[in-house]
Amino acid sequence: xxxxxxxxxxxxxxxxxxxxxxxxxxxxxxxxxxxxxxxxxxxxxxxxxxxxxxxxxxxxxxxxxxxxxxxxxxxxxxxxxxxxxxxxxxxxxxxxxxxxxxxxxxxxxxxxxxxxxxxxxxxxxxxxxxxxxxxxxxxxxxxxxxxxxxxxxxxxxxxxxxxxxxxxxxxxxxxxxxxxxxxxxxxxxxxxxxxxxxxxxxxxxxxxxxxxxxxxxxxxxxxxxxxxxxxxxxxxxxxxxxxxxxxxxxxxxxxxxxxxxxxxxxxxxxxxxxxxxxxxxxxxx
Amino acid sequence: xxxxxxxxxxxxxxxxxxxxxxxxxxxxxxxxxxxxxxxxxxxxxxxxxxxxxxxxxxxxxxxxxxxxxxxxxxxxxxxxxxxxxxxxxxxxxxxxxxxxxxxxxxxxxxxxxxxxxxxxxxxxxxxxxxxxxxxxxxxxxxxxxxxxxxxxxxxxxxxxxxxxxxxxxxxxxxxxxxxxxxxxxxxxxxxxxxxxxxxxxxxxxxxxxxxxxxxxxxxxxxxxxxxxxxxxxxxxxxxxxxxxxxxxxxxxxxxxxxxxxxxxxxxxxxxxxxxxxxxxxxxxxxxxxxxxxxxxxxxxxxxxxxxxxxxxxxxxxxxxxxxxxxxxx
Numbered sequence: 001x002x003x004x005x006x007x008x009x010x011x012x013x014x015x016x017x018x019x020x021x022x023x024x025x026x027x028x029x030x031x032x033x034x035x036x037x038x039x040x041x042x043x044x045x046x047x048x049x050x051x052x053x054x055x056x057x058x059x060x061x062x063x064x065x066x067x068x069x070x071x072x073x074x075x076x077x078x079x080x081x082x083x084x085x086x087x088x089x090x091x092x093x094x095x096x097x098x099x100x101x102x103x104x105x106x107x108x109x110x111x112x113x114x115x116x117x118x119x120x121x122x123x124x125x126x127x128x129x130x131x132x133x134x135x136x137x138x139x140x141x142x143x144x145x146x147x148x149x150x151x152x153x154x155x156x157x158x159x160x161x162x163x164x165x166x167x168x169x170x171x172x173x174x175x176x177x178x179x180x181x182x183x184x185x186x187x188x189x190x191x192x193x194x195x196x197x198x199x200x201x202x203x204x205x206x207x208x209x210x211x212x213x214x215x216x217x218x219x220x221x222x223x224x225x226x227x228x229x230x231x232x233x234x235x236x237x238x239x240x241x242x243x244x245x246x247x248x249x250x251x252x253x254x255x256x257x258x259x260x261x262x263x264x265x266x267x268x269x270x271x272x273x274x275x276x277x278x279x280x281x282x283x284x285x
Numbered sequence: 286x287x288x289x290x291x292x293x294x295x296x297x298x299x300x301x302x303x304x305x306x307x308x309x310x311x312x313x314x315x316x317x318x319x320x321x322x323x324x325x326x327x328x329x330x331x332x333x334x335x336x337x338x339x340x341x342x343x344x345x346x347x348x349x350x351x352x353x354x355x356x357x358x359x360x361x362x363x364x365x366x367x368x369x370x371x372x373x374x375x376x377x378x379x380x381x382x383x384x385x386x387x388x389x390x391x392x393x394x395x396x397x398x399x400x401x402x403x404x405x406x407x408x409x410x411x412x413x414x415x416x417x418x419x420x421x422x423x424x425x426x427x428x429x430x431x432x433x434x435x436x437x438x439x440x441x442x443x444x445x446x447x448x449x450x451x452x453x454x455x456x457x458x459x460x461x462x463x464x465x466x467x468x469x470x471x472x473x474x475x476x477x478x479x480x481x482x483x484x485x486x487x488x489x490x491x492x493x494x495x496x497x498x499x500x501x502x503x504x505x506x507x508x509x510x511x512x513x514x515x516x517x518x519x520x521x522x523x524x525x526x527x528x529x530x531x532x533x534x535x536x537x538x539x540x541x542x543x544x545x546x547x548x549x550x551x552x553x554x555x556x557x558x559x560x561x562x563x564x565x566x567x568x569x570x571x572x573x574x575x576x577x578x579x580x581x582x583x584x585x586x587x588x589x590x591x592x593x594x595x596x597x598x599x600x601x602x603x604x605x606x607x608x609x610x611x612x613x614x
Contacts, residue, residue, distance in 0.1 A: 003416065005343035005353065015343050017353070017414050039592050040387055042413045045518035049414060064414075072341060072355055072391060082308055156500040193301065220501035252502045256592055258494055258518045259507040 001056040006063075008096035013074040014089055016041060016065030018097075019052040024061055027284050029105035029129055030097050031055050031274070033064040034090060034118045036111035036256075037192065040071030044111070044256035047263050051109075054267050058275060059282055061103070065093050067117070083120070090121040098127070105129045105281070109270065112136070112255065116195050122212060123203045130213040130277065132270055135255055137194040138218065138226035141234040147227045194225075201236060208244050215273040217248045217266065221255025246273060296321065341394070345416075346407075347433035353414035354407035354434060356441065357398040371469050371614060372403040372442045374435055376455030379412065380487070380519040381590040386452060388595050393450075393602045400610060405438040409458075412519070420513045420520045424528035428462025431455075435467055448612065450605060453477050453586065457532050460553060470612045471556035472605060475584065478571045480532030486587040487516040493589060517590060535570055557608045561601070580604055 004018045033048045035041055041064040042049045052062035066073035067089045077085065090108070097103040107130035108118035115133035122128040148154060207214060218226045226232075229249045248269045253262035275282060292300050298320045300313060308316070342356045359368055375390060377383050394404040409427045411419040438447050448470040451459040456476030477483045494517065495506060513520050521529075534553065558577040560568045561584040571577060582598050 003345070003414075005345055005414075007343065015341070015355070017343075037592060038388070038595060039384070040413075042408075044384075044592055046413070046419075071387070072343065074341075078308070079312065081312055082304065152503060156503065160500050223501065252505070254498055254501065258498075260510065260515055260520050261508050 001053060006065075006096070006100075008065075008100075009068075009073075009089060009092035010076055011074075013068060013076045014065055014092055015072040016063050016093065017049075017052070019056045019062045019064075021056045021059050021061060023059070024101075025284065026102040026104070027281075028060055029107050029278060029281050030101075030103045031060055031062040031107045031109055032090070032093055032097075032118075033062060034108060034110035034114040034121075035065070035067050035070050036114040038070060039256075041066045045258060045263060047111070047257065047266065050263060051267050051270065054271055055274065058271060060107075060274065060278075061101075063093060063097060065089075086117050087121055087124065090117065091125065094125065094127055107132065107274070107278070110134065113192055119200070119203055119207075119214075120195070123206050126210065128212060129281075130215075130274075131207070132215045132217065132273060134217045134266065134270075135219055135222045136216065137197075137200045138222055138231070139197050139235045140225055141231050143231050143234055144225070144227055147231075151227065197235075201239065204236060204245075205239055208239070208242055212244065213277045214245045215248070215270070215277070216245070217250070217269055219253045219255055219257070219266075220251045221253075223251070227251070246277070248273075292317065341398075346437045347410075347430060349416070351410055351416040352407050352430055352433060353416075354405055354437065355394070356438075357394040357404040357406070359398050359401045359403060369400065369402040370444065371446060371448050371612075372405065372438050372444055373397055373448045373450060373609065374431075374438050374459075375404060375406045376431055376434075376449060376451040376459040377406065377408070378453035378455050379409065381490075381517045382453050382586055383412070384592060385584070385586070385590070385594055386596045388597065389602055390452070393605055396602065396606055397609065400606070402609070403438070403442050405434055405441075407434045418520075420510075420522045420525075423522065423525050424458070424532070427458050431459050431462040432464075435463055439467065448472065448609060450474065450609075451476060454483070454529075457534060460534070460556075461532070469614055470609070471553075472559070472608050473556050474559045474601070474605065475561050475568070475586065476534055476558065476571070477532065478534045478567045480528075481530045482567055483532075484516075484526060484530045490587060490589065491516050497589070535574060559601075559604055559608070578604070578608075 001022060002020045006016050006018050008014050008016070033043070033052060036044060043051070043064070048064045052064050055062040068085055069075040094106055104127060106128050108122055108128055109132040110118040111134040115136035118131050119133055119136060122131045216232065229247060232247050250265055250269065253265060257263045257266060289300050292298055296317055298317045300316065304313060304316065342358065344354050344356060346352055346354055375394060377390060378386065390406060394406055397404050408415040409422065409430045411417040411422040435447055439445065446467055446469040449459050449463065449468050450472045452474045454477045456473040507515065510520060513522050514526055554575050558571070558575060559580055560572065560577045561580045561582045562568070563579055563581065568577070580601060582600050584596055585594070
């Protein structure tokens with residue numbers, strides 16, 4: 001495995017790291033990791049760095065890069081709305097890989113806003129053959145409400161409240177309770193608004209129609225909108241997935257995985273999807 | 286956060302943090318107008334603004350090209366500033382503390398390069414975009430990384446000496462890892478004064494995280510890792526943690542206590558030390574030993590962490606810039 005620092009886009013305003021397997025073949029698809037929220041290209045707790053290296057171990061190259069204004073990439077043409085700039089930035093990454101290395105097929109992957117940016121971009125570029133989305137849009141269904149009441153999670157919350165009320169193990173300490181009203185670090189900086197259902201349905205239909213393979217991975221961090229596997233089908237009634245859409249639900253891990261074993265679970269899940277859905281491409285070259 | 290609250294209070298409009306940080310004022314103003322039902326001047330919102338990207342160059346350097354760095358060089362046609370002779374080496378914190386101040390350090394490097402100063406930022410071995418795994422690293426390796434980064438910067442700028450900005454553990458690593466003859470100025474922001482106390486706080490944060498997540502994890506604790514320990518998203522070897530616990534800047538600062546310390550001659554007493562909060566007992570100990578400047582800004586290094594807790598206070602970066610610019614070689 002080799003890693004190279006690279007710059008691309010207008011005036012080289014975007015920064016990335018290209019991870020290549022020992023034997024690099026441009027005929028194979030390249031996985032492009034799109035930054036999540038405000039986190040730089042190494043990803044939350046280095047998830048993207050480790051994912052890129054695991055992918056390279058499978059024989060595929062991976063590019064992780066900072067979108068403009070995030071990490072080490074510069075914002076350019078700031079009068080253009082964010083969605084348009086994001087589209088241009090992802091396009092610049094794919095053009096760079098095609099121009100520099102001759103790569104023609106891509107798989108986009110991202111967490112949270114990175115997932116939705118990837119999904120949104122994929123609609124407009126036929127070079128994108130697959131998209132892996134970690135904790136993207138989800139929409140509450142009747143089943144979600146039922147599952148919320150009749151689930152281990154609900155029981156856990158009751159037990160947890162009891163434990164807390166008994167004062168056995170207070171969940172929130174003084175140190176962690178003062179995260180708001182801080183001059184320096186502030187409260188939560190980002191309250192990300194997920195994609196509207198109409199938009200996600202339209203893009204999903206277009207991608208399936210084009211034969212793009214999609215994998216949705218939901219963690220326990222998405223529990224406020226997604227809490228069981230069966231919900232996914234109900235979220236998009238009437239859409240024929242044609243066997244192209246797969247789903248993983250890992251309810252016992254959080255949105256940005258602080259524990260190593262949780263990050264490993266996400267990486268293993270995505271690796272399994274890549275090796276099962278892109279078998280022919282992996283064998284190519 | 287102040288801007289979000291202020292706009293909400295005055296206009297009744299909610300702006301998103303992501304937009305505040307990444308959208309231009311022009312686009313934000315148009316967004317406010319839209320939310321208020323006002324007619325948006327579409328030509329104004331789409332006028333292209335000429336922009337020259339900052340030439341920040343990424344590179345791999347150091348032993349086996351294992352370290353990822355970013356060199357911020359002054360703009361050739363900058364705003365008329367003179368090129369400053371002494372470049373700046375930025376030694377970042379480790380783990381969640383790096384994530385907290387990543388944005389601030391990047392903007393600080395941009396500001397300094399606009400002032401004519403060359404800046405090198407880098408990730409330690411096994412962290413960020415550098416090669417390796419965190420648990421393979423030792424404090425000794427990270428000290429060697431600081432020294433390698435210093436040499437890289439000196440070679441690039443053809444300078445005999447550099448200035449160092451050390452943040453948290455980065456300050457401690459720089460002070461104990463660099464030859465003081467190579468350093469013209471030390472600027473330390475909230476250095477980790479007591480390694481043992483730092484470790485205890487990180488352990489507490491990690492235990493708190495485990496408790497916080499027990500509901501979704503069905504009361505199952507994360508697996509222990511043989512020969513290593515996880516602390517808030519980073520896995521360190523037991524050796525590294527033992528080294529970290531033994532670190533003490535008090536000993537470095539105090540010649541009486543530091544009699545046995547190999548770092549007793551290091552120039553902590555001459556450093557510009559910026560402390561964010563007055564009421565932190567760790568920094569009080571340091572303030573008793575050396576002269577410090579108080580920023581009176583809350584950084585919350587030991588408060589529960591998530592990736593939205595980014596330090597954005599301009600007071601910190603401004604103070605760091607002022608301290609560097611006030612220095613006369």
